[in-house]
Amino acid sequence: MPIPVADPRLLSIQDYTYTLPTERIAPEPLPDRDQSRLLVYRGGHITDQTFRSLPTELPQDTLLVFNDTKVVQARLFCRKPSGGQIELFCLEPVAPHSAIELAMQQTGECVWKCLVGNGKRWKNGLILLDFTAQGQAATLTAERMEATDGYSLIKFNWQPATLPFAEVLRGAGHLPLPPYLNREDTEADAVRYQTVYAAHEGAVAAPTAGLHFSDAVVADLVAQGVAMTRVTLHVGAGTFQPVKAARMADHAMHGEPFVVQAAVLRQLLAHHPRPVVAVGTTSLRTLESLYWLGVQAASNSLLPDKLPHVLQWQPYAPGSTLPATDALQALLNYLDAQGLEALHATTQLLIAPGYRFRMIRGLLTNFHQPESTLLLLVAALLGPDWRRVYDHALSHEYRFLSYGDSSLLLPNAE
Known part of the structure; x- marks a missing residue:
């Protein structure tokens, strides 16, 4: 087991690996989006469900945050x-x-x-x-x-x-299918490699956690009274970039543009302290990036003539104690001062063990490649239990990667 460290720059990516058999990689989507399996991790306890059960598995008063980017050809x-x-x-x-x-x-x-x-x-x-x-x-x-x-x-x-x-x-x-699928795109991919709520063109890879959502699941969420909102982060090809450096300090995180409406910031502010669950790692990185941009706004370091940006290691400098609500309010004040109704920014945020989450309480995500920054994010959320989750998924024949099954990760018991 890797030794917990306060500074992720000291981590070796080789401590975050596992054996992924080729037959566990899903080559095609299932016939129905919402019939994928759903591993639920709740406060250390693991259960096996199907995705259609998601609305009843979410914590009470959850706000689900989707990434509505659309993959371009x-x-x-x-x-x-x-x-x-x-x-x-x-x-x-x-x-x-x-x-x-x-x-x-x-x-x-x-x-x-x-x-x-x-x-x-x-x-x-x-x-x-x-x-x-x-x-x-x-x-x-x-x-x-x-x-x-x-x-x-x-x-x-x-x-x-x-x-x-x-x-x-x-x-x-x-369509730019993930390279590990090792096949050409088909007419079916043109539909299934997009989420049902995709709206804004610009991604070169799908926010795959959202591929499981069907219109029926969305309707069930509405019926259950689950609050929902959207951000837009255009997923870049860097999401498939392997970590080749011996230490994370030598790995350059890719940057990605995102847009968040002021109305969404107000919704997040009003929802606090009730739970926020990110649909996918891209939504999660966007939400956490909002916090760090809010820290910049609160210190008057966001400049009107420069695109706001979150640096890879910003969260690991001497820690900010700014409450999340203050960070969101500082961002809203910044937008108001500029006469803007949307925040346009970029982020290189790397979330790895040692990171403290400010904005989210849970994550809905697929199963990621060994030695990837996405797996580091899961390990940051679950701690050493990430390995138990992945061992369970492998031993119970879950399907992995973009067209694979899903997991709902709720590290703190309700």
């Missing part, structure tokens, strides 16, 4: 004039807009940071992709501008130039 299979295929995986916009909402509405041309497949075969020149968008023939051209740190800056041009880039991706792109 970010993989583009282009061709060289000579006929060779080059794959471009769009990661994040660079110009003329770095904000994903604006970038998706850009017309004519844009620049994105991309991963390039078969990149050694593309020395220079344009590559092409013919597609259909809005019922008309269209063409996309791509030019590599520069390459650095394993990524390339790619300049895209397309005709008709009046098409927004969102329509280009819808017509020309493919």
Whole structure:
């Protein structure tokens, strides 16, 4: 067992591993979203349920927080004039807009940071992709501008130039399924690799904890009187990035943009101290990031001309004692002062053993890969019991990873 430490920078990721047999990885979704299994961990006690029972398993007066990001068809299979295929995986916009909402509405041309497949075969020149968008023939051209740190800056041009880039991706792109599925996307994935409440395009990976929700489960939650709200964090490809460093101090956490409406901040403030349960690690990271942005706002260190940002190690500096309610109120005051109805920010927050949760009391999540930052987050929430949960899931034949089963983690008994 790893020795508990106060500073996660001292952790070795090799202490957070387990053996995941290939046959435990779910290659396809179940026929019905809500028929997946649900492992319930409540104050140290584990029970086996199905996802349809979620509404009755939640603590009384729970506020469920969803991430309503929508996965974009970010993989583009282009061709060289000579006929060779080059794959471009769009990661994040660079110009003329770095904000994903604006970038998706850009017309004519844009620049994105991309991963390039078969990149050694593309020395220079344009590559092409013919597609259909809005019922008309269209063409996309791509030019590599520069390459650095394993990524390339790619300049895209397309005709008709009046098409927004969102329509280009819808017509020309493919869903970026997790690499461990090792298969091409299908028509079924176009539906099942999105949540039923997906609303805002920008993610290159699904917030998979939400894939289990059906309209019927949502209706049951309403009938049970469970409060619900939404945030938007656009999941980046870094969610699949393995931890290669010997110590976490040497691992660079990926940054992701998120948006939270002022009305949601007010709802969170009014709900305190009743329990908040995050649907997925992305919702959880967003909620906890709100606390740390509130700490910045309370100390007047959020600048109006700079996008608010949470650094990877901010929570592990000498600890803040600011109550969560004060942090939320400070954020609301900041938005009011700027005349804003939504908080736009980015986060690199790394949650690992040693972290103290301020905003949430529970987490709904799938089962994650060994030696991943997502597993570190679960270990931060459950302590050493994370291993008991995963041993139980393995011995009871739960399905793992994106299309796998679910768990409701409530570390403190009601």
